[in-house]
Amino acid sequence: MTQQSENNNPEDPGLPFPKARDARLGAPFRWLARGLSDFKSCPIPSLFYGFCFAGMGLLVTMVFEHAYEYTMAVTSGFLLLGPFLAMGLYEISRRRELGENCSLAPTLTVWRRNAGNIGIFAVVLGVVFLVWARASLVIFALFYSNEVPNLSGFLSQVVRLENLDFLAVYFGVGFVFASIAFGVSIVSIPLMLDRNQDAISSMLGSIGVLFRNPGTMLLWAVLLVSLTIIGFLTFHLGLVLLMPIIGHATWHAYRELLEPLP
Incomplete structure (x- = not known):
């Protein structure tokens, strides 16, 4: 475990608030390169999580193939809850950083390691997901003018820019929840995981990172969404490789975006 984790506990009143630092606009590409390096060094445990992501994506598509109003909500939830699924990948990168086995x-x-605060954070994101899922259904009911199509039918309508009112409202509201x-x-x-930081300070620290590096974080978000979409469009096979790389890259983003503990 890192020195930070050894010297602090979740109840330590002296644990400093996480301080954001500047990251260059091109930093996300460096994080992905380092994530790829972690993946190559620890392929077997990384692929385990990759197959878990792919399995979840496949399950979402199969179950909701003919109820796409639910699929959009659940797929969005896939993105919202991704950080929890990637915890094992963060740990792999942390262990490799310390020279430990994979x-x-x-x-x-x-x-x-910090179950209570991770649980609080899970509740917060869970509420965001549930509200978005309900909003998704309401938007479909109010603005979708045609019969709800299956997955391929919906995507084809998006490509042809049909139902523009629906698309504008749906993706506009979705952008708010995703942000x-x-x-x-x-x-x-x-x-x-690394510092045993409490949930509130961790979330506020993340928001601080966003406000200090808006351009870099926008690029990071675009890369995350784009790679995830590629994973889904490759019949979920891409998720097996891309999700572990993203998870490892997120660990390196964390290391670079925050000041280390003294």
Whole structure:
């Protein structure tokens, strides 16, 4: 465990507030390169999580193939809850950073390190997801003028820019929810795992990172969404490789975006 984790506990009143620092606009590409390096060095445990992501994506598509109003909400939830699924990947990167082995077993229960605060954070993102899921259904009911299509039919309508009123409202509202979720989760879980930081400070620290580096964070968000979409469009096979790289890259983003503890 890092020196930070050894010298602090979740109740330590002296634990300093996480301080954001500047990151260059091109930094996200460096994080992805480092994530790829972690993936190559620890392929087996990384692929385990990649297959978990792919399995979830496949399940979402299969179950909601003919109820796409639910699929959009659940797929959005896939993005909102991704940081929790990637905890094991953060731990792999942390262990590699310390020169430890890349065993899968220790990463499966890493959440126990700060379970209470991770649970609080899970509730916050869970509420955001549930509200977005409900809003998604309401938007479909109010603005979708045609019969709800299956997955391929919906995508074809998006490409042809049909139902423009619906698309504008749907993606506009979705952007708001995604921005909230992204803003509070940029470095929250790595903070809670590495420093045993409390949930509120971790979320506020993430928001501080967003406001200090708006351009870099916008590029980071675009890359995350783009890679995730590529993963889904490759019949979920891309998720097997791309999600572990993103998870590892997020750890390196955390390291670079926050001042280290003294």
